[in-house]
Amino acid sequence: MRPPGPTIRTIPDGDDRERLVCGDCGFVVYENPKVIVGAICTWDDRYLLVKRAIEPRLGFWTMPVGYMELGETTEQGAAREVWEEARSRVEIDGLLSIYSIPEISQVHMIYRARMLTPDHAAGAESLDVALLRWDEIPWDHLAYPNVRWSLEYEREMKGQTGFAPRGRPER
Amino acid sequence: MRPPGPTIRTIPDGDDRERLVCGDCGFVVYENPKVIVGAICTWDDRYLLVKRAIEPRLGFWTMPVGYMELGETTEQGAAREVWEEARSRVEIDGLLSIYSIPEISQVHMIYRARMLTPDHAAGAESLDVALLRWDEIPWDHLAYPNVRWSLEYEREMKGQTGFAPRGRPER
Ligand SMILES: [Zn+2]
Ligand SMILES: [Zn+2]
Known part of the structure; x- marks a missing residue:
């Protein structure tokens, strides 16, 4: 049947x-292909990461990120994900990266965001949340390669504006 | 019933x-929100536009643009639309604009593209296709405001690389 x-x-x-x-x-x-939106959020020299409470990659760390929903802009979606997963209010401040993943028909758009206050807390989809200095980031426990790529590009572009979003590194 | x-x-x-x-x-x-991909294609100082053969905006001019399909990157989707609508082969060369339209849950991503040859012809969804100098563009018969915005940004960024994509003008 x-x-x-x-x-x-x-x-x-x-x-x-x-x-x-x-x-x-x-x-x-x-x-249709799906849009995933997220943000690398900073407070001074610290980065906001969440520990995933759901599969896939449960227990691994990522920037707040998730499916764009109906009726929002990509920037609104990224800010919404930051609120839902890390309970932080941010101002979106430029597009860092665009990753097309044709194998699974996804387009990831990761923004740079400035935290309005250092407040943060784990949302329903997060086991933990942390505001970490660069050398405190759990590099060996990141959920996906694009978490590292976006963090590195954020750091490289610190203080700059008007730059082009970066895609997947050439392989 | x-x-x-x-x-x-x-x-x-x-x-x-x-x-x-x-x-x-x-x-x-x-x-989920849908991704629309397209490209402002140029050959020297001329711009490739197509006249829409389908509703909405039948008979009006636009850059080649359409729904991103499964299994492709945004760049591949933009180049595919150029081929389908204007029968031109192009090299994608940077992201010009991103327009979120939350009212209809769409994200438009318009690339800059270089035509590999001046060849072009109307595809199945086009009534006509033209390679036009700036002052030949039918400004009063463009299908959507973002056609004009993307053309203007392409012209403004001519010869430049590494710039940030632009969104909808502030209103
Ligand atoms: Zn049924
Ligand atoms: Zn049914």
């Missing part, structure tokens, strides 16, 4: 790509 | 936002 919901992969009439279609009700799912 | 497919707006178990759910098969639609 087929599971319920859109499970049939076919090219709908008038389309030019395969989509998922429901065999029961005919609903067509238009899957 | 309810139409088929996901039409019931409710908060699924374990979620914190309303989603569209199908009353027949229970399928939950996770709607």
Whole structure:
């Protein structure tokens, strides 16, 4: 027996790509790439990181980051994620990095943000949160390579404005 | 009678936002913001524009632009749209603009691109295509304000690299 919901992969009439279609009700799912927004947040020379409370990479550290939602700008989404995961209010201050990950159809947009106060606390999706000096960052326990890339670019661009966002390093 | 497919707006178990759910098969639609990619393409001092063959804004001019698809980077998506709509091969060369349109949950990412040859032709979604000098651009018949904004920023940044992408002008 087929599971319920859109499970049939076919090219709908008038389309030019395969989509998922429901065999029961005919609903067509238009899957699109997803936008992930986040921010490297700083207070003086310290960086705001959260320890993930959910899979994947549970227990590893990252900048606050998550799926962009409907009805917000990318900057609003990044600030919302910072609030949800690290309970910090920030001012978004430039786009640091854009990482396309075509293998999983994601576009990550990581901003630079200035904390308005040093206050922070773990949100529901975080086991822990910390405001760390550069040499206190748990480099061997970061959730993803792009956490390191974005931290390094933030540090490199400190005090500068008007720079181009950086992508994945060439491999 | 309810139409088929996901039409019931409710908060699924374990979620914190309303989603569209199908009353027949229970399928939950996770709607996310969509990414639109495009490019301002130039050959010497001329700009590549297409006349839209589809609604909305049928008959108006725009840079090649459209929905990012699964399995591609933003740059690949922009180059694909240029090929599909204007039959031109380009090299993507920096991100010009990012426009969040929260009212319709879209993120537009417009690149700067260099045409590899002056060849071009109307694709299936274009009524016409043209390689125009600045003063030949049909300013009163552009499809959207961001066509003008991106053209102006391309011109302003001519010969420069490493600049920050620009958003919507402040209003
Ligand atoms: Zn169904
Ligand atoms: Zn259904």
